Amino acid sequence: MLAIFGGNPVIANKELHGHYPPIGISERQRISAVLDSGILWGPWAPMTRELEQKWAERTGVSHCAALNSGTAALHCALAGCGVKVGDEVIVPAYSFIATASAVLMVGAIPIFVDIQPETGNINPDLVEAAITDKTKAIVTVHLHGLPADMEQLRAIAQRHQLYLIEDCAQAHGAIYQGKAVGSLSDVGAFSLNATKVLAGPEGGLLTTNSDAIFNRAAKMRVFGTEWHEGKQIVRDADSLGYNYRTNELMAAFALARLESLDSEQEIRISNAQHLINGIKDLPGVSVPPLQVEDRNHIFQMIRVRVNAKILGLKLSSEELRERIVFALAAEGANWWIWERKPLPAYSIFQSLNADGDGYPWCLPQARKNISYHPGNYPVSLATSRDSIFTTAHFPPNTANLMELYVEAFHKVWANLDAVSKLPILLNENGIQKPF
Numbered sequence: 001m002l003a004i005f006g007g008n009p010v011i012a013n014k015e016l017h018g019h020y021p022p023i024g025i026s027e028r029q030r031i032s033a034v035l036d037s038g039i040l041w042g043p044w045a046p047m048t049r050e051l052e053q054k055w056a057e058r059t060g061v062s063h064c065a066a067l068n069s070g071t072a073a074l075h076c077a078l079a080g081c082g083v084k085v086g087d088e089v090i091v092p093a094y095s096f097i098a099t100a101s102a103v104l105m106v107g108a109i110p111i112f113v114d115i116q117p118e119t120g121n122i123n124p125d126l127v128e129a130a131i132t133d134k135t136k137a138i139v140t141v142h143l144h145g146l147p148a149d150m151e152q153l154r155a156i157a158q159r160h161q162l163y164l165i166e167d168c169a170q171a172h173g174a175i176y177q178g179k180a181v182g183s184l185s186d187v188g189a190f191s192l193n194a195t196k197v198l199a200g201p202e203g204g205l206l207t208t209n210s211d212a213i214f215n216r217a218a219k220m221r222v223f224g225t226e227w228h229e230g231k232q233i234v235r236d237a238d239s240l241g242y243n244y245r246t247n248e249l250m251a252a253f254a255l256a257r258l259e260s261l262d263s264e265q266e267i268r269i270s271n272a273q274h275l276i277n278g279i280k281d282l283p284g285v286s287v288p289p290l291q292v293e294d295r296n297h298i299f300q301m302i303r304v305r306v307n308a309k310i311l312g313l314k315l316s317s318e319e320l321r322e323r324i325v326f327a328l329a330a331e332g333a334n335w336w337i338w339e340r341k342p343l344p345a346y347s348i349f350q351s352l353n354a355d356g357d358g359y360p361w362c363l364p365q366a367r368k369n370i371s372y373h374p375g376n377y378p379v380s381l382a383t384s385r386d387s388i389f390t391t392a393h394f395p396p397n398t399a400n401l402m403e404l405y406v407e408a409f410h411k412v413w414a415n416l417d418a419v420s421k422l423p424i425l426l427n428e429n430g431i432q433k434p435f
Helices: 025-037 046-059 070-080 098-105 124-130 150-159 211-221 248-279 317-330 378-386 399-413
Strands: 063-067 088-092 109-113 135-141 163-167 187-191 204-208 226-228 231-234 302-306 387-390 424-426 432-434
Touching: 025 046, 025 248, 046 063, 046 204, 046 248, 063 070, 063 211, 070 098, 070 135, 070 163, 070 187, 070 204, 070 211, 088 098, 098 109, 098 135, 109 124, 124 150, 135 150, 150 163, 204 211, 248 302, 248 399, 302 317, 302 378, 317 378, 317 387, 317 399, 378 387
Parallel strands: 088 109, 088 135, 135 163, 163 187
Antiparallel strands: 063 204, 187 204, 226 231, 302 387, 424 432
16 A cells, blocks of 8 residues: 555655765865864865866866855856846756846846757757847756757857857766866856755856956956955956855865765766666656766756656646655655746746836847747746656665665556545645645
């Protein structure tokens, strides 16, 4: 019997799930070293500089700037490319909100493009049609750790003389055609949030080979002023800047996690493959490709799509996945829903509507024919409605736990008819209300 109906759960012992990110000897030693030094902050403090140098070297770029969040890194990347008020920036319609809200932060207008069903990344075949004389840049996301089709996107950007920006928030260590993400475009932006494979537990990293982009981003990080090795060159600001500095404690923690990145990467990918191989042949289930010939998938999240129609159930895939998440949770398996709607459906972007209404900095330049109707992005809309996610494959979790996840999935699938009849309601915000 399913646990949700009173049976015994597959994973009864909650302690089988390890804590992420792990906090071990290296993390504690790095933090203690900061406290012992008395140097707690500053963009040129020793831990921060070491993190920048090591990440630049690992990524294969000339410059790296440490910031206080991945969103700040995206903001500085766009500003570093000279994106300004009224410009248009092409972004994927399915991503975390920061990918598109950073465009608004520089006063530009996000132009959404649908994604590929097989990868979840922006569809290069649709990008070119979205380009206008106002387009300044393309932002691509390496969604859940799978690199986007950078060769095609670079060709498009070069053909139209556009900047290409990588949102690498979920893709630390991913490789495309032999090169690290973050080095495949004009500028890359990484997140160091605690949910990421390189955990800060907060912070961001900007990577680029461009002196000009780096210099503009570095000034923006510290109130628009020019500094060198911790000393302010001129006490003046020639551009708008922010307090986007990181601090030594976050940099120290990220450095400790960097030491474990490769070994944990192997475990996480192996765990992901174990789990996916155990469920991918179930009816009505589809998962991202395990392997793409010219790139690696680092699985920052595992995304599984469910199809109620294939299963012959009399409810939508969205309604089915809500019930599946509850049933799996009762079995002790941590699955959840990441994005319930594509980015164009968010209220903030709906306000930038076709008649030009919206935020003041966009109003004078807004194109009259922009439409953010979610139906214009069918793959993103479907993906947001039928996908469930897990990060249970992160170490210190083991292959043994993945085997239990497979068992839980099969148990739920063997009882889908009963699961489909669970009386689950959603309110207007998509919040689950069981029973």
